[in-house]
Amino acid sequence: MTNVKYTNTATFIFPLLEIPKDIFSCGVNYPNGKLKYTTRFLNAYLKDENIVHYNDGEHVFLLLRGYRDIDFDLFYSLIMSYPNYIDDYEKDEFLVVILSVPDSTKEDYNLILEGKYSKISQNSKKLILGNFFYHLKPITIPLILNKSSSMKKLWEEKLNASIGDLDVWSKIRIEKETLTPQIMQNHTFRKLNNKISISNEL
Numbered sequence: 308m309t310n311v312k313y314t315n316t317a318t319f320i321f322p323l324l325e326i327p328k329d330i331f332s333c334g335v336n337y338p339n340g341k342l343k344y345t346t347r348f349l350n351a352y353l354k355d356e357n358i359v360h361y362n363d364g365e366h367v368f369l370l371l372r373g374y375r376d377i378d379f380d381l382f383y384s385l386i387m388s389y390p391n392y393i394d395d396y397e398k399d400e401f402l403v404v405i406l407s408v409p410d411s412t413k414e415d416y417n418l419i420l421e422g423k424y425s426k427i428s429q430n431s432k433k434l435i436l437g438n439f440f441y442h443l444k445p446i447t448i449p450l451i452l453n454k455s456s457s458m459k460k461l462w463e464e465k466l467n468a469s470i471g472d473l474d475v476w477s478k479i480r481i482e483k484e485t486l487t488p489q490i491m492q493n494h495t496f497r498k499l500n501n502k503i504s505i506s507n508e509l
Contacts, residue, residue, distance in 0.1 A: 422478030
């Protein structure tokens with residue numbers, strides 16, 4: 308588990324981009340000399356409050372730490388090489404990468420937006436299970452994708468009502484999946500010139 312509360316976009320939509328989350332890995336040197344492996348990835352969103360022309364419902368915004376380590380150029384070249392890369396911009400200590408949803412997974416993307424997690428293709432379920440970001444117990448994800456009867460029972464007990472044939476996870480709310488300046492302000496990490504430096508040994 309992590310102290311980052313990942314969006315539903317990071318959990319269910321990001322995997323549909325078919326970009327391995329391992330490419331965001333990097334290492335940080337702490338003052339005590341220890342090297343800690345971490346990730347550039349902070350979260351993913353369906354919209355960016357400040358960018359109108361990419362907010363058409365077919366793009367994903369990745370909020371990344373803007374670490375300028377020895378591997379950054381390689382990482383940047385790699386992320387730009389993906390066919391669904393659209394654009395990126397820097398804001399303070401952050402890098403925001405904009406990607407389009409591939410045609411091959413767009414139908415399942417739309418099903419997820421409608422809250423129909425169990426209806427998506429087996430291929431997209433496999434993509435999600437192998438490459439998601441989630442801050443709670445990972446076992447929850449397959450239960451959602453397969454509309455687990457145990458989760459259905461828990462929801463019905465919590466709501467004290469039948470959920471019928473609905474899926475066992477709530478529909479994505481766009482307002483919760485929109486990147487804002489306040490979200491950037493809420494993310495805390497130290498600047499390169501303040502106690503933490505990026506390792507040149509990776």
